[in-house]
Amino acid sequence: MIEWDRGEPVWAEDSAKWKQLAQELRERIESGRYRSRKRIPSQRQLEQEFGVSRDVIRQAVGHLVAMGMLKIDPGVGTSVLPPENWRLPEE
Amino acid sequence: MIEWDRGEPVWAEDSAKWKQLAQELRERIESGRYRSRKRIPSQRQLEQEFGVSRDVIRQAVGHLVAMGMLKIDPGVGTSVLPPENWRLPEE
DNA sequence: ACGAATTTGTGCGTATGTATG
DNA sequence: CCATACATACGCACAAATTCG
Numbered sequence: 590m591i592e593w594d595r596g597e598p599v600w601a602e603d604s605a606k607w608k609q610l611a612q613e614l615r616e617r618i619e620s621g622r623y624r625s626r627k628r629i630p631s632q633r634q635l636e637q638e639f640g641v642s643r644d645v646i647r648q649a650v651g652h653l654v655a656m657g658m659l660k661i662d663p664g665v666g667t668s669v670l671p672p673e674n675w676r677l678p679e680e
Numbered sequence: 681m682i683e684w685d686r687g688e689p690v691w692a693e694d695s696a697k698w699k700q701l702a703q704e705l706r707e708r709i710e711s712g713r714y715r716s717r718k719r720i721p722s723q724r725q726l727e728q729e730f731g732v733s734r735d736v737i738r739q740a741v742g743h744l745v746a747m748g749m750l751k752i753d754p755g756v757g758t759s760v761l762p763p764e765n766w767r768l769p770e771e
Numbered sequence: 772a773c774g775a776a777t778t779t780g781t782g783c784g785t786a787t788g789t790a791t792g
Numbered sequence: 793c794c795a796t797a798c799a800t801a802c803g804c805a806c807a808a809a810t811t812c813g
């Protein structure tokens with residue numbers, strides 16, 4: 590889980606919220622909590638769960654899409670791609 | 681207190697602008713002009729009002745944040761903390 | 772065919788954080 | 793200290809795509 594220091598320091602000390610969220614989502618995918626070929630919670634739901642704006646959600650999701658870990662179907666949802674599709678740029 | 685002349689602030693020569701501004705903001709907080717738990721004008725608005733750069737605004741605000749008189753919520757604004765949060769280092 | 776609900780896409784405005792010259 | 797640009801973040805509103813009754 591992610592702990593934000595809401596109201597206090599910000600992304601200055603550590604990294605941006607969207608980067609932390611992307612890491613959290615990635616862990617959920619790699620751990621199997623978000624299963625391959627299955628949909629993850631909607632952006633609205635992720636908003637609620639993590640208490641961040643859609644900006645942050647969309648940045649994080651967009652990052653994983655670029656990594657080939659997630660696939661977006663407009664009007665439908667966002668699903669997990671199987672590992673053979675991943676192209677991890679490293680970090 | 682900052683003096684005003686024809687709508688323009690008059691800055692003292694012997695003190696940094698940010699310190700004078702910090703003192704001004706502090707007085708506005710202690711006088712109740714900036715009310716507890718309410719947001720103060722945005723940095724951009726303060727820029728306009730005092731005719732200084734954001735550098736100066738941020739230095740002054742940062743000073744009051746360190747004193748526990750202001751709280752910054754990125755993407756939201758800056759608000760006044762109640763007196764019980766203040767930790768005045770002296771001066 | 773229709774309309775409602777859901778989900779993502781997009782744009783706007785505002786505010787603060789960081790970086791650079 | 794000033795000026796500027798860009799990144800990060802929040803909130804809202806509306807559009808487009810899809811699903812379902």
